[in-house]
Amino acid sequence: GSSGDDYEPVTFLETPAETPGDTEEMWEPFSEYLQSEVDGLELEVEFADNTSAIGQSLINNQAEMTRSDIVLLANPDEIDVVGIVEEGGASVYFSAIATRPDSDIEELSDIAGESIAFADRPSTSGSLYPNYMLNQAGLDTGEAPYGDAGNYDGNWTGSHRNARETLLNREDIVACGCDIAVLLDHIPEDQWPDRVRDGSGRWSDSVGTASPELQLVEASTSLPFSPIIARGNWDHPLRSDIEEAITSIDDGTLREPDGDVENPLTAVSPATIDDYQPVIDVINTLDVDLGQL
Numbered sequence: 001g002s003s004g005d006d007y008e009p010v011t012f013l014e015t016p017a018e019t020p021g022d023t024e025e026m027w028e029p030f031s032e033y034l035q036s037e038v039d040g041l042e043l044e045v046e047f048a049d050n051t052s053a054i055g056q057s058l059i060n061n062q063a064e065m066t067r068s069d070i071v072l073l074a075n076p077d078e079i080d081v082v083g084i085v086e087e088g089g090a091s092v093y094f095s096a097i098a099t100r101p102d103s104d105i106e107e108l109s110d111i112a113g114e115s116i117a118f119a120d121r122p123s124t125s126g127s128l129y130p131n132y133m134l135n136q137a138g139l140d141t142g143e144a145p146y147g148d149a150g151n152y153d154g155n156w157t158g159s160h161r162n163a164r165e166t167l168l169n170r171e172d173i174v175a176c177g178c179d180i181a182v183l184l185d186h187i188p189e190d191q192w193p194d195r196v197r198d199g200s201g202r203w204s205d206s207v208g209t210a211s212p213e214l215q216l217v218e219a220s221t222s223l224p225f226s227p228i229i230a231r232g233n234w235d236h237p238l239r240s241d242i243e244e245a246i247t248s249i250d251d252g253t254l255r256e257p258d259g260d261v262e263n264p265l266t267a268v269s270p271a272t273i274d275d276y277q278p279v280i281d282v283i284n285t286l287d288v289d290l291g292q293l
Helices: 024-037 051-059 069-074 124-136 160-169 194-199 239-247 273-286
Strands: 010-014 043-047 065-067 079-086 095-099 115-118 153-156 173-179 215-219 227-231 267-269
Touching: 010 024, 010 051, 024 043, 024 239, 051 065, 051 069, 051 227, 069 079, 069 124, 069 227, 069 273, 079 239, 079 273, 095 124, 095 160, 115 124, 115 160, 124 160, 124 173, 124 273, 160 173, 227 239, 239 267
Parallel strands: 010 043, 010 065, 115 153, 115 173
Antiparallel strands: 065 227, 079 227, 079 267, 095 173, 095 215
């Protein structure tokens, strides 16, 4: 900036696997706001291939911040929580398992012996939670999500959108498990439970209006949104100012992004790792070794 102080640039990493449909345009208002609030800050929002790559970058001091519950839970001693993200006034989100309207899948137990598409292996809503739902329905999750499932066949496609498209385009895939963000518009309004209608910040007039139509098998319970996190050993003269600016973001703080996209977050509130107990329960049930990240 014009203050004469040249600070090290700060890198905020994102991945399309973590936030469905993520694009650079989505993050511009966030980046602009922080740079206007914190004098001398040079913030670079960069994209990584997947959640694992982001975790490695933070642990190896190649980036400072990201938005991810899994990176936090895999490295609780090395990562600090900055705040919990809200979207559309909601601090929770949902995962769901869907099928085609003409399929024989009426409940989760029907997926036994069949093939289901998921997103990225470490994704909470696109992998961990759908497998947890199958586990709770009595299916044998085996080594999923990092190895083979027991009595169903998992196909990890890399993103939420890919999981949905795989269901639509492959006869052998009978269901997909992913974030409701890519399913809401394809599933009729009356199939969604009240907890989704009332709790999701993504609920809108477009729910159920897109074709081809899909059918809901089951929606998850509410999950806490991914937190914005920072590496614990991050030493930067502007760090406290940056974190304060992030947790000051409220509804209306960020301008609307260019193009046909929405802000990836509308507000941030302070949080701790304790807010992520529901996700920890899933990890423990599936016996996921987060060290595999």
